[in-house]
Amino acid sequence: MSLRHNLRVVRAVAAVDIRLTLREPLFAIAGIIIPINFLLLFLLFAISGGQAPIAVVMKTHGPLAGQFVQAMNNSQSFIIHTASPADAEREIRAGTVVAVVTVPQDFDAALNAGRRVDIPVELNNLNVDFTNDIRRAVPLSITSFYAGAFPEQVVVRAVESDVQEHDTGYIPYLAVSIVVAGLLLAALLQGSVNAARDYELGTVKELALAPVSRLAIGLGKILGAAALTAASAILVLGVVILVIGVQPLHPLEVLGFGLLMIAAFLALGVLVGTLVRRRQQAIPLSIACVLPLFFLSGPFGPANWLGEVPGAIAAVSPLTYAIAAFEHAFHGFQTATPDLTVDTMVLAGFTLLTVALTALVFGRRGVGH
């Protein structure tokens, strides 16, 4: 089989798969909606887990009270708004704020006189995650306020030196995981659906009986699925960059690693579809297989912080390298893996291995009359 014939087959298989996908909108939509749903899920998770909404009741407007509220603002733990006592009470009962912090009327006077000041904190202790955030952040704000307002009285202070060049906000940090999850699911679903379709419809015989290399068929399927995956990828990146406002530091890396990641997980999807041979089974199985791996690959922080076993799993997971590569592309830091060369090699190696496995599994011997 000549190279020309191989290329003809790759092009033809890809074109047919694209046409079929467009004519079966249900599966095409599922391939887009599921990644978008995960994007929203992560986004909500990031927003809800990032900063707690609190109401501040200012019973005084003295300069020290103002500095205290500013210190709370600077702690990056709260989304603050001021409210009257009645409104604040209504809000905490309604669950729209986690806590009500009241700055007492004698705040400035008491501090100037060197007297103790009690700051009432009414807490909706609905779950300990939110509760502990408030319990940690209010004393932290008091300390930082005190260090600012009375520096001569605070003699112990932390001297910070940063490993990374700049801070990264919680939402921008999670945005990388959002991108990876979106691309992962889009590629996996499209790949598996495209491959399973031929078995389900019986058209795999047309492929299996043709005098063509299995590799050419596999590559054609990957290329065909890539077209629709690209649509999902653009959507996910569009939301992250334009809506959430997380700008990549290295846009070309986003493009390059985006394509590499799509190729890697399309190949995995084609393998799953070839093994499962039913589209309705391929979709949940794809999700069920990769999501645990995704969560073990450090989407919310370095995976080895989770312990020895999760760390070991993360070390062999291609998703760890995908997340690391995207962290570099978006934020410029590289923590979980040695460097971009390693990330590239792992993802490319994984793609080739999966394509080879797909070619091996793809069905001449599993397809019968």
Place this chain on the structure above:
Amino acid sequence: MTETAIELTEVTKRFGSFTAIDKLSLRVERGEIFGLLGPNGSGKTTTINMISGLSRPTSGGVTVLGVDMLVDPQRIRRSLGTVPQENALYEELTAEANLRFHADLFDVPRKGIEKRITSLLELAQLDERRKSRVSTFSGGMKRRLALVRALLHEPELLYFDEPALGVDVQSRRALWDRILELKERGTTVLITTNYLEEANVLCDRLGIIDRGRLVALDSPSNLRRSFGDTVLEMRTQPVPAEDIVRKVRALPGVVSAVAADEWLKVTVEGGAAVTGKVVTAVVESTSLEEIQSREPSLDEVFQSLTGKELRE
């Protein structure tokens, strides 16, 4: 060029401890229409899978068009056209798109492809529907399109799985004509079928497989003759008793004698002399109300060889 299209030599296929094909040897000559018959589970499909390279034999050799399937399966596939039972057409694509995709897979030269598609579609009377989605076609149209597709790369050997399946009577006849035309042009055709009429009309030779073994191999007429030359069906009054059946069965030249309701069915070999003796024996024992004489059917041959009816 070898005169043999397909040669199976001592082919065995096992799935675990189950032997699907047991030392099967078979030869299909070039230019003939060969029918493979067998009840469900007989090993017919496994045999076809090995011939088309979808499955490897556990032992033995499969040679197609002079090429060893294990050595160069791609070369064989280039010369093999297949019409699977379920057509394997992309139903959401048009007829033309299906054909163009097939042309790409089989590397049919782009130059002249348009003309070839048009002429094949015209022959199959599908030219007016070339831009229609296959999902809108009737069963017969799909079957014809699948045949057109199989012929697009001008195969030397065509495998047609159940040609008449899902096809109305009128379309069936047209399909058979197309298959016979292919034979005229020198194409070897291998069919599997459960329709006796189809096997009779189309096949030069038939191979009957049962439990993974070849139990008969000959032309349809020779197979029928091997079963006996005449079937006598006699209605008696009262119904034929067991002793009459035994008496008839014991006569020389009687292949089989079976009583069913008020009919006694006797297959004989030896012409009028044997027939006369059978009738005499029946008349001596009971009242003969009606008698019919005909040639044995292929179904009877099949049933006697496999113990099953063809369409089971």
